[in-house]
Amino acid sequence: xxxxxxxxxxxxxxxxxxxxxxxxxxxxxxxxxxxxxxxxxxxxxxxxxxxxxxxxxxxxxxxxxxxxxxxxxxxxxxxxxxxxxxxxxxxxxxxxxxxxxxxxxxxxxxxxxxxxxxxxxxxxxxxxxxxxxxxxxxxxxxxxxxxxxxxxxxxxxxxxxxxxxxxxxxxxxxxxxxxxxxxxxxxxxxxxxxxxxxxxxxxxxxxxxxxxxxxxxxxxx
Numbered sequence: 001x002x003x004x005x006x007x008x009x010x011x012x013x014x015x016x017x018x019x020x021x022x023x024x025x026x027x028x029x030x031x032x033x034x035x036x037x038x039x040x041x042x043x044x045x046x047x048x049x050x051x052x053x054x055x056x057x058x059x060x061x062x063x064x065x066x067x068x069x070x071x072x073x074x075x076x077x078x079x080x081x082x083x084x085x086x087x088x089x090x091x092x093x094x095x096x097x098x099x100x101x102x103x104x105x106x107x108x109x110x111x112x113x114x115x116x117x118x119x120x121x122x123x124x125x126x127x128x129x130x131x132x133x134x135x136x137x138x139x140x141x142x143x144x145x146x147x148x149x150x151x152x153x154x155x156x157x158x159x160x161x162x163x164x165x166x167x168x169x170x171x172x173x174x175x176x177x178x179x180x181x182x183x184x185x186x187x188x189x190x191x192x193x194x195x196x197x198x199x200x201x202x203x204x205x206x207x208x209x210x211x212x213x214x215x216x217x218x219x220x221x
Contacts, residue, residue, distance in 0.1 A: 053065070063088070064084060065082070066118075068082075069140070080122065082118045085110075114212050119162050122162050137164055
């Protein structure tokens with residue numbers, strides 16, 4: 001077989017694959033990409049993640065992982081995983097941390113939060129089909145009950161994500177109303193291009209280290 005025929009077959013196959021991913025991204029291509037991606041990243045990062053877990057254990061008492069029930073796709077509850085960044089049972093002692101000065105946050109936890117490394121265990125959630133890389137941020141059951149509005153329903157039609165469009169500019173500093181609005185808008189417009197754009201936007205925001213806590217937005221208003 002001539003070399004140019006082989007080249008045409010390869011290029012044609014590649015083009016067809018790209019078209020399938022783009023056209024059917026929302027329905028199954030995104031999930032396939034995330035299964036492959038999460039497996040590869042878990043294989044690459046398992047050792048660094050174990051080292052991080054050991055450092056967390058040495059830094060403060062308690063488990064290395066923080067586990068919490070969240071509301072997922074179709075409002076199905078699941079257990080989200082994160083590296084623990086606060087003292088053990090911190091949530092029961094005061095809810096979500098909104099300030100860097102919160103004394104429940106550990107020394108290691110401040111760094112993990114600022115770099116979003118605390119989100120890495122969610123790769124397992126992604127592999128299990130409970131989450132996506134990009135998608136509406138998973139919320140607590142009481143948050144769903146408080147913001148149960150029809151215009152927010154689209155956010156529960158897709159898998160929640162490690163990051164979403166709200167994280168590009170606001171990260172943790174966004175109000176829940178704004179987060180739910182942007183999450184619902186994302187769910188309606190979800191596409192390969194939007195996910196790629198959001199991923200690199202979030203990466204840029206994380207590298208700047210801004211808006212790790214809600215009070216940062218309040219101080220800038």
